[in-house]
Amino acid sequence: MKKILLLGAFALFGTISAQTGFQLGAHIGIPTGDAGDVYSFKAGVDAAYLWPVATNLNLGIASGYSVWFGKDVSTPFGNLEMDNLNLVPVALSGQYNLTPEFSLMVDLGYGFLFADGESDGGFYYHPKAAYHFGPSEVYVGYSGVSKDGATLSSINLGYAYTFGK
Numbered sequence: 001m002k003k004i005l006l007l008g009a010f011a012l013f014g015t016i017s018a019q020t021g022f023q024l025g026a027h028i029g030i031p032t033g034d035a036g037d038v039y040s041f042k043a044g045v046d047a048a049y050l051w052p053v054a055t056n057l058n059l060g061i062a063s064g065y066s067v068w069f070g071k072d073v074s075t076p077f078g079n080l081e082m083d084n085l086n087l088v089p090v091a092l093s094g095q096y097n098l099t100p101e102f103s104l105m106v107d108l109g110y111g112f113l114f115a116d117g118e119s120d121g122g123f124y125y126h127p128k129a130a131y132h133f134g135p136s137e138v139y140v141g142y143s144g145v146s147k148d149g150a151t152l153s154s155i156n157l158g159y160a161y162t163f164g165k
Contacts, residue, residue: 021058023048025160029143031068032153038082039068042154048093048107062093062107062126068152085152086114087145089124103130103137111145113152122147128156135162 029042044066050058070082091109098104104127111124128141137160144153 021050021162021164023050023160023162025137025158027066027139027141027156027158029066029154029156032142032155033151035068035152035154038070038073039085040071042066042068042156044087046158046160048160050093050095056097058095058097060093062091062109063089068154083116087152088112088114089126089145091124091126101132103132104128105130105139105141113145120147121145126156128158130160136160137162 023046025046027042027044027046029044030036031039031042044064046062046064048060048062050060053059066087068085068087070084073080073082089107089109089111091107093105093107095103095105106128107124107126109124110121112119112121122145124143124145126141126143128139130137130139139156139158139160141156141158142153143156144151146152
């Protein structure tokens, strides 16, 4: 019985790995809301691994690394130089292909925030719309990290390449 289960597991994982896609990309962003008052722009790299689970639907995991670049903020007490803020999200990812060229995607999970030796985090979300050409895609999206009513967000433009596609 163990041999049959092991053989079935190898067959299942062999089928899944033959249809998977590792995606690597980069993005730039413009901070929105209150984040725009203290950060000038955002840049980062993204990684995802997606499995097809139904016709036109892929699910997987996503992560990456982004830097929110601080700017000098004028206060009544003088100028204050904001530290850069680093973001590492760990998320589940979903992609629905509307056509072979267009898809809608969303990443949902937890965003770890790091700045000047301190760390925090919150609920991470990143909906996006993509145009695909071959194994490449260009996307426009909105990303944010929310915690206790406060949100750090940006509008992003990105490029990604899917290996194994």
